[in-house]
Amino acid sequence: MKDTTLVVAGIITLSAGTLAFRLAGPALRQRVAFPPWAEHLLEAAAVVMLTALVAITALTKGHGFAGLARPAGVLAGGVLAWRKAPFLVVVIAAAGTTAVLRLLGLP
Amino acid sequence: MGSIYRTLAGGVRRDIALTCLAVWFIGLSYGAIAVASGFPLWVPAAQSVLVLAGASEFLFIGIVGAGGSPIAAALAGLLVNARHLPYGLALPDVTGQGWRRMLGSHVMNDESVAFALAQDDLPRKRAAYWACGLGVLICWPGGAIMGALAGSFVRDTNAFGLDAMFPAVLLALIVPALRDRVTLRAALAGAVIALAATPFLPAGLPVLLGLAGALALIGGRALA
Numbered sequence: 001m002k003d004t005t006l007v008v009a010g011i012i013t014l015s016a017g018t019l020a021f022r023l024a025g026p027a028l029r030q031r032v033a034f035p036p037w038a039e040h041l042l043e044a045a046a047v048v049m050l051t052a053l054v055a056i057t058a059l060t061k062g063h064g065f066a067g068l069a070r071p072a073g074v075l076a077g078g079v080l081a082w083r084k085a086p087f088l089v090v091v092i093a094a095a096g097t098t099a100v101l102r103l104l105g106l107p
Numbered sequence: 108m109g110s111i112y113r114t115l116a117g118g119v120r121r122d123i124a125l126t127c128l129a130v131w132f133i134g135l136s137y138g139a140i141a142v143a144s145g146f147p148l149w150v151p152a153a154q155s156v157l158v159l160a161g162a163s164e165f166l167f168i169g170i171v172g173a174g175g176s177p178i179a180a181a182l183a184g185l186l187v188n189a190r191h192l193p194y195g196l197a198l199p200d201v202t203g204q205g206w207r208r209m210l211g212s213h214v215m216n217d218e219s220v221a222f223a224l225a226q227d228d229l230p231r232k233r234a235a236y237w238a239c240g241l242g243v244l245i246c247w248p249g250g251a252i253m254g255a256l257a258g259s260f261v262r263d264t265n266a267f268g269l270d271a272m273f274p275a276v277l278l279a280l281i282v283p284a285l286r287d288r289v290t291l292r293a294a295l296a297g298a299v300i301a302l303a304a305t306p307f308l309p310a311g312l313p314v315l316l317g318l319a320g321a322l323a324l325i326g327g328r329a330l331a
Contacts, residue, residue, distance in 0.1 A: 048290075
């Protein structure tokens, strides 16, 4: 491994900065009274970010395409979720579909 | 703790437990990968407790393991974690005051935020947030340390389709919010923009760009 001191400095930087990001939101919410429309907008913003995160983690690996098995599994889970299947079924179906497709040789 | 347990319906408790189990398995592969990349056990152990944000930790290990600077890796990780600021803005007061707010903010992650958003009222949002956050605080380091100890004994967990679990968990939790037409349009716009940007931008930026793009396209007024 690289110089231990530098790695420790990196870990401290990453942890402290991440905690600062995490503290900033609740601190702001406490200090500023948002009108209901703003609260709704902020909640929609979180849903938009989570959807973008789903798309990226389902479809990409690094800067490239993730292959077919994972997106197919997540899609299967998504269809089930849309049809109001229980959470457990959605998650197991997604992992199961991906695992079976990989077993069949799909990337 | 008892009140968290009582406030949550059995179904939600079970869903959170499954999510934490999935996080534990991902932690297992994280610890194993860290050790295989030449890091001693304490690196994934310390990161999993102190950073507690999987994607940025994988990135850190990847960059430093490939010979990059740890400080550059930390900055890249911070970019990935910047989304926690708008997450905190999106939630009503789920963390509480004083030391509770410190711990409550630390356990903010994609899963705990998604579970909170999926509940109807503040007490349930708060309970789901804390239950998932504390569960991840135990399972992520637990998995990472066990994976680091097991090292090469941990097989490729992707073979079991575990990499599909994280997006599926989040998707299952946000689907109810996506039934709103305007939110759905904004979310799809954001996802397309984020995907299009992924090949070109460093990790973390595409999600933020997707949000900015969705707000610009759909308009904050329509979403409010």
